[in-house]
Amino acid sequence: MFARFSFLAVVAVLASGCANTSPVLGGKNISYGDTKAVELVTNEFGSTDLQMIAESMTRSLAQSGILQGRPVVQVYDVKNKTSEYIDTREITTSIKTQLMKTGTARFASDNTDMQSQVDQLKLQNQSGLYKKSTVSKTGNMVAAKYRLEGSISSIVKRSSDYKDVFYKFSLQLIDVESGLAEWMDEKEIRKTTER
Secondary structure, rough: OOOHHHHHHHHHHHHHHHHOOOOOOOOOOOOOOOOOOOOOOOOOOOOHHHHHHHHHHHHHHHHHOOOOOEEEEOOOOEOOOOOOOOOOHHHHHHEEEEEEEHHOOOOOOOOOHHHHHHHHHHHHHHHOOHHOOOOOOOOOOOOOOHHHHHHHEEEEEOOOOOOEEEEEEEEEEOOOOOOOEEEEEEEEEEEEEEO
């Protein structure tokens, strides 16, 4: 009887130990939130705006039919024409990630990462540090068929009672060989705050 009770006690202790979550460290006023929840802390550009733009542009481009056969696309930095700091690379990274997940396109090193790609090829081919059979050969990078570029601008209006911010995000896909714009779209966002 005692052995059976001891066994049950051990099982209960182990089960309760497994049920505990990791300890929480840090401040009392911090909590995790839903990353898809609408964020309305200020009327400045925020996470909800980034998600809406990325989802809208990805859907539009994927449904356009222009990306037949998974062409190679080079992404250029989006020009920030607003008066506030906006990390536009996060917008294009989200668009690239979503397009990659759908299998719609492949992406060449973008204009800011190209130097890192070139440096890596030089290191492998000129340093003598690597086994020849494992070295990536120069002259084999795949050129982009399209380039993706865009801009974000804003119009800010204030009165004694309100602040209104209108954002316009424009994106276009340009055929590198012909220079023709093959796809374009815009996403507009308006945010108004009572003062």
